[in-house]
Amino acid sequence: MSFLDHIWLIPLLPAAGALIQLLFGRKLKNSAVSLISVGLPGLAFVWAVGCFVQLLGQPQHTFSTVIYTWLPAGPFHLSNGALGNLSVDVGFLLDPLSVVMLLVVTGVGFLIHVYSIGYMGHEGGYYRFFGYMNLFMFSMLVLVLANNYLMMFVGWEGVGLCSYLLIGFYFQRKSAADAGKKAFVVNRIGDAGFLLGVMLMTVTFGTLNFHEITEAARSGHFEVGSGVITAVCILLFVGATGKSAQIPLYVWLPDAMEGPTPVSALIHAATMVTAGVYMVARSNALYVLAPAALTLVAVIGAATAIWAASIGLVQNDIKRVLAYSTVSQLGYMFLACGVGAFAAGIFHLMTHAFFKALLFLASGSVIHAMSGEQDMRKMGDLRGKIPTTFYTMFIAALAISGVPPLAGFFSKDEILWNAFAGPYAQKALWAIGLLTAGMTAFYMFRLIFMTFWAPSRVAHEVEHHIHESPRSMLGPLVVLAGLSVVGGWIGIGGAESPFASFLEPVFKNPAAFPAVEASSGLEYGLMALSVLVALAGIGIAILYFVKRPVTTERLATPPSAAETVLLNKYYVDEIYDALFVNRTKNLGNACAAFDLGVVDGGVNATGWFTRMSGELSRLWDLWVIDGLVNVGAFAVKLLSYPARILQTGLVQSYALFIVLGVLIFMAYYLAHFGF
Amino acid sequence: MIPVHWYLFLGTGLFTVGVIGVLTRRNVIVILMSIELILNAVNINLVAFSQYFHSVDGQVFAIFVITDAAAEAAVGLGLLIALFRNKETVNADEIDILKW
Numbered sequence: 001m002s003f004l005d006h007i008w009l010i011p012l013l014p015a016a017g018a019l020i021q022l023l024f025g026r027k028l029k030n031s032a033v034s035l036i037s038v039g040l041p042g043l044a045f046v047w048a049v050g051c052f053v054q055l056l057g058q059p060q061h062t063f064s065t066v067i068y069t070w071l072p073a074g075p076f077h078l079s080n081g082a083l084g085n086l087s088v089d090v091g092f093l094l095d096p097l098s099v100v101m102l103l104v105v106t107g108v109g110f111l112i113h114v115y116s117i118g119y120m121g122h123e124g125g126y127y128r129f130f131g132y133m134n135l136f137m138f139s140m141l142v143l144v145l146a147n148n149y150l151m152m153f154v155g156w157e158g159v160g161l162c163s164y165l166l167i168g169f170y171f172q173r174k175s176a177a178d179a180g181k182k183a184f185v186v187n188r189i190g191d192a193g194f195l196l197g198v199m200l201m202t203v204t205f206g207t208l209n210f211h212e213i214t215e216a217a218r219s220g221h222f223e224v225g226s227g228v229i230t231a232v233c234i235l236l237f238v239g240a241t242g243k244s245a246q247i248p249l250y251v252w253l254p255d256a257m258e259g260p261t262p263v264s265a266l267i268h269a270a271t272m273v274t275a276g277v278y279m280v281a282r283s284n285a286l287y288v289l290a291p292a293a294l295t296l297v298a299v300i301g302a303a304t305a306i307w308a309a310s311i312g313l314v315q316n317d318i319k320r321v322l323a324y325s326t327v328s329q330l331g332y333m334f335l336a337c338g339v340g341a342f343a344a345g346i347f348h349l350m351t352h353a354f355f356k357a358l359l360f361l362a363s364g365s366v367i368h369a370m371s372g373e374q375d376m377r378k379m380g381d382l383r384g385k386i387p388t389t390f391y392t393m394f395i396a397a398l399a400i401s402g403v404p405p406l407a408g409f410f411s412k413d414e415i416l417w418n419a420f421a422g423p424y425a426q427k428a429l430w431a432i433g434l435l436t437a438g439m440t441a442f443y444m445f446r447l448i449f450m451t452f453w454a455p456s457r458v459a460h461e462v463e464h465h466i467h468e469s470p471r472s473m474l475g476p477l478v479v480l481a482g483l484s485v486v487g488g489w490i491g492i493g494g495a496e497s498p499f500a501s502f503l504e505p506v507f508k509n510p511a512a513f514p515a516v517e518a519s520s521g522l523e524y525g526l527m528a529l530s531v532l533v534a535l536a537g538i539g540i541a542i543l544y545f546v547k548r549p550v551t552t553e554r555l556a557t558p559p560s561a562a563e564t565v566l567l568n569k570y571y572v573d574e575i576y577d578a579l580f581v582n583r584t585k586n587l588g589n590a591c592a593a594f595d596l597g598v599v600d601g602g603v604n605a606t607g608w609f610t611r612m613s614g615e616l617s618r619l620w621d622l623w624v625i626d627g628l629v630n631v632g633a634f635a636v637k638l639l640s641y642p643a644r645i646l647q648t649g650l651v652q653s654y655a656l657f658i659v660l661g662v663l664i665f666m667a668y669y670l671a672h673f674g675f
Numbered sequence: 676m677i678p679v680h681w682y683l684f685l686g687t688g689l690f691t692v693g694v695i696g697v698l699t700r701r702n703v704i705v706i707l708m709s710i711e712l713i714l715n716a717v718n719i720n721l722v723a724f725s726q727y728f729h730s731v732d733g734q735v736f737a738i739f740v741i742t743d744a745a746a747e748a749a750v751g752l753g754l755l756i757a758l759f760r761n762k763e764t765v766n767a768d769e770i771d772i773l774k775w
Contacts, residue, residue, distance in 0.1 A: 649774030652706075652767050656698050 003050030004063050007092050010051070010106070011145060013044040014137035021134060025127025037130035038113045041137050045106035052099050060505055061099075064147055064211065066091035071150070079228070084206025093147035093210055097506045100346060101144040101278055104353045108270045109137050111476035115361050116262040118472035119368060129169060129260065136162035140271050144278065148208040149198045152279070156194065156243065159272045160187045166267060167259040179255040186252040190242015194279075197235030204228055210282060217285035217509075224289055224511050233286050233293035236279060237300075244276030245327050246334060247304045251573060253327055257319040261364030264319060269326045269360050270353040277333040277349050281342045281507075288340065288512040294424060298338020302419075302429040302436075305331030307570075309439040313446070314559075314566040317374050318363045321447050325400065326356055328436060332415055335433055339425060341418035342507045343500045347491045348411035354487045355399040355408055358480035362393035365469040365477065366451060371462050376447065377555050381456035385466045388474050390452050392481040397448050399484040401441035402534040407488035409534075412437060413527050414494060420526055423513035434533055441537025449545035457552055494523070682723035690716035701766045703758075707751050714744045 017040035025033055055061055071088040078084040094102070113133060120129050139158025146152040160183075168180030198208065205213050216222075222229055240246065245253035256268045267273070280287065280297065287294050305328045312324030329352050336345030367374055369386050383390050399406035402413065416437070419430035458466070468474070491499040495515070548554070559567060568574075648654075689712055696709025718737045725733025759765055 647774055649771030650768055651770070651773070652698055654773075659694060659698065 002054065003047055004054050004058075004065075004094070006047075007051055007063075007065060007094060007145070008067055010044045010047050010102070011138050011141035013040040013047070014134040014141065016040060017134035018131050018138060021127045021131030025131055028127060030121070030126050033127045033130055034117045037134050038110070038117060040134065041106065041110045041113050044137070044141070045110045048099075048102045048106040051094060052103060055094055055099055061502070062093075062095040062505075064091065064093045064095075066147075078206050079203045082206070084203075086202060086206060086208070088148055088150045088208055090151060091147040092145045094145065095506055096503045097278075097281060097346065098144050100350060100503070101274075102141070104350050105137070105140050105144060105271050108353050108357050108480070109140070109266055111479055112262050112266040112270070112357060112361065115265075115364070115473050115476040116260075118470040119262055119364055120260060121470075123260070125169070129166075132162055132165045132169070133263075133266070136166070136267060136272070140275075143275055147210055149201060149210070149213075150208050152282075153191075153194065153198060156239075156275060156279075157191065159267070159275065160184065160191070160243070163187075163256070163267050163272055166263040167256045169259055169263065173258070176258040179252075179258040183252040183256050186249050187242045190239045190249055193235045193237075193242070194239025197232050197239060200228065200232050200235060204232065213283075214285040217289055218511070220510070222289050225291060226289055229286055230290040230293050233283065233290040234296060236283055236286075237293060237297055240276030240280055240334070241300065242276075243279075244273050244330050244334070245304075246276070246300050246331065247307060250304060250308065250327050251576060254320055254323040254569070257317070257323050261319065261360060261367060264323070265357045265360030265364070268323065269356040273326065273330055274333070274349045274353065277330065277337065277345055280334070280337045281346055284337075284342045284507050285509055287337070288509040291424070294338050294340065295426075296338070297334050298419075298424070298426060298429055301331045301334025301336075301338050302432045303331070304328065305335060305436045306432050306439070307331075309436045309443065311566055311569050312443045313439060314563050316377050318366065318376050318379075318447060318451065319360070319374055321376075321443060322356070322359050322363060325359075325440065325443065328440065329356065329400070332412065332433065332436070335419060335429060336415040339415075339419050339422050339429070340512060341415065341422050343495075343503045344411065344414040344418050346503060347499055348415055351399070351407035351411040351484075351487050351491075354480055354483040355396040355406075358392060358396040358477060358484055359400065361473070361477055361480065362389050362396060365389040365473055366393075368469050368473070369466050370458070371465050373459075373462060376450040378457055378459060378462075379451045380458065380550065381452070381454040382458075382466065383452040386468045388468060388477065392477040394448060394452075395481045396484050397444040399488075401444055401538060402437055402530060403538075404531060405485075405488070407484050407486070409531070410488035410491045413530055414491060416530055417494065417523060417526055421516055421518040421522065423515055425516070434530060437530055438533040438537040441534040442541050445538045445541035446545055449541060450550055453546055453549075455549050455551055457550075457555075679723055679727045682719055686716045686719040686723065689713075689719065701768055703755055703765045703767050703770075706767060707748065707755070710751075711744060711748070714740055 017037045020036055021028075021033060028036075051063075055063055066089045068090055069087055070090045071086075073086045073088075075083050075085045113130075116129065116133065120126055123129065136159060139155045139162055141155070143152055143155025143159060146155060164180045164184040167183050168177050170176045171180075201213065202208060205216050207213060207216075217229070242249045253268060253273065257264055259268070287297070308324045308327035308331065312321050312328065315321045315324060329348070333345045333348050333352070336342070336348060365386065366379070366382065366389060369382070369389070370379060373379070395406070399408040402409045404410075416430055416433050419425055419433055420427060456463070491497045494500065565571070693709045693712030693716060696712060697706050700706055700709065718740055721733040721737045721740070723733075725731060725737075755765065758770065762770060764770070
């Protein structure tokens with residue numbers, strides 16, 4: 001049996017689950033819902049592993065298949081005047097890049113589905129939750145397995161829809177509904193950019209197939225710095241900033257934490273938000289032709305990394321800290337892509353999926369234990385009460401902080417090394433990245449210390465409810481903790497590592513700047529430096545939150561000016577409201593007023609005129625037309641009066657007239673002719 | 676031999692009585708009777724001229740008229756009863772439904 005020949009089953013399995021849940025889920029028992037909706041993604045994962053194993057036996061580790069032609073189009077003129085013939089297939093491309101994404105999405109996705117059984121067990125709309133989750137899995141798998149940009153866009157929009165549905169899962173709560181709307185609208189802005197990029201590619205290349213575009217870009221027809229390629233890359237990156245929450249479109253992601261925690265873990269940390277990184281990496285052949293766009297990606301990535309990390313320093317909601325951390329880590333991935341280290345970006349994407357999913361799931365476990373409390377100021381001293389959650393979360397925090405030998409250390413170090421000494425290195429961006437690494441370590445351990453270390457600030461009624469989560473939740477935590485430890489080892493050795501050499505065929509571009517020779521001494525020095533920075537961040541956190549216990553009195557002191565600005569997230573939401581949201585609302589109100597006054601007014605005026613002319617017509621009819629008819633009738637009545645009085649209806653009077661008539665005739669004849 | 680104009684005077688007188696009866700009497704039965712008078716005045720004329728011209732045609736006509744008068748009386752009295760059932764009167768001046 002060949003797994004690859006039936007690769008279409010991978011997205012279709014969760015799609016079947018979604019269909020069953022959304023059509024019949026209401027009638028199913030919770031246990032049946034769990035079996036179907038967790039089993040099918042599990043099966044998809046098994047299938048994905050089978051595909052991976054078989055892919056290793058394929059030439060160049062690439063397999064592509066076309067199911068059918070989706071949009072067969074007629075010929076049209078390309079921008080260079082040549083005749084193009086666009087034809088879009090529904091087809092799957094499995095190469096080293098997409099197989100990494102495939103394994104991350106199905107693997108982490110399956111674990112989070114398992115976790116959801118325990119976490120969502122007591123919630124209403126159980127079937128609805130799993131239906132949306134399975135639908136998300138389907139869309140995400142279409143996104144990563146697509147062999148062309150248009151099919152990728154279908155998945156791209158699908159995950160956006162599921163994100164909206166799941167953020168607004170608790171739709172009775174206004175804040176959740178608003179957050180869903182915000183995510184959807186902000187993503188639309190990015191998607192417009194993506195779509196424009198796809199259109200520009202259509203008229204430039206005449207195809208949307210990944211393989212064909214990569215071939216065209218590597219063929220040397222386009223010179224480095226070509227204007228149209230730069231435009232395509234920037235438009236695609238606009239799409240990525242929306243989906244992957246980069247400046248200036250990152251504002252939706254922290255609000256997305258209104259959704260259930262497994263959703264935050266799956267969609268808003270591990271998979272969907274990395275779609276932008278995947279898309280940029282997928283377009284690497286185009287990006288190396290546009291160094292300006294690459295620089296933009298790197299600068300935006302680095303800026304987002306430090307911007308979001310600084311906000312994360314002071315947040316008190318456990319999930320919001322993680323949300324800003326996600327934005328910041330996504331910035332890291334874009335920084336990696338921007339300095340031409342696509343493999344490092346994808347590597348960080350993978351390790352981040354492990355430890356960030358783990359952090360979210362563990363925070364979900366904490367929230368579960370705390371009866372729904374998310375404010376870290378009301379936690380503390382949970383270490384001994386929920387030990388499994390604590391240990392797994394501690395491992396994840398070490399991993400994200402970049403402590404060797406955990407996963408995050410290798411991927412982050414690889415990015416920093418490329419930012420410092422890679423072919424597209426930008427030393428300033430390296431410095432920002434290093435600083436961000438320190439801040440990351442600080443806020444992660446602030447979170448750990450405030451949550452798990454003494455003193456306890458837990459409310460009395462919550463205190464005796466604290467309990468460790470069920471096994472279905474702890475199992476995924478333990479598996480992800482294991483992956484957070486060992487997941488980075490396949491990337492040891494930088495560009496020569498198994499991971500990087502596996503991905504190399506996808507990222508080998510003749511137009512890319514050649515790698516710079518650098519001494520291994522420098523590399524080890526930088527490695528030591530980044531570890532030191534991470535440890536310094538942890539140390540400062542210990543000084544602030546362990547040496548000086550976080551008591552309720554200390555939390556009561558008013559925040560400093562800088563803290564206030566950070567707590568309010570640099571007032572970006574307020575600025576956006578003033579600049580864009582309210583302007584749009586004003587425009588809408590003006591349109592409404594125009595509609596009410598001018599459009600409706602015109603309609604009403606027409607109606608009034610019609611009514612008035614109808615009234616005139618009625619009066620004319622009543623007085624003039626009817627009047628004429630009545631006058632005629634009256635005249636006839638008047639003239640006929642003498643005739644009328646002769647008609648008595650009495651037989652005898654008629655007989656009298658007859659006799660009189662006869663007598664008159666007789667008199668006439670007698671008078672004329674005599675006897 | 677009685678001259679023919681005597682018969683004609685008798686017929687004229689009888690006819691006049693009949694016409695005046697039709698025009699002046701209120702009771703429909705009497706009017707019908709007056710019509711019979713008119714018919715008989717005609718019969719006298721027919722018979723008188725038949726005698727005068729030595730032709731039997733006039734007498735044959737008279738027989739027809741008598742037959743006709745009998746049929747007319749039957750139909751007329753039938754109509755009268757139908758009318759009476761509807762209007763409960765046999766007075767001609769109360770029956771004015773021939774008006775518009």
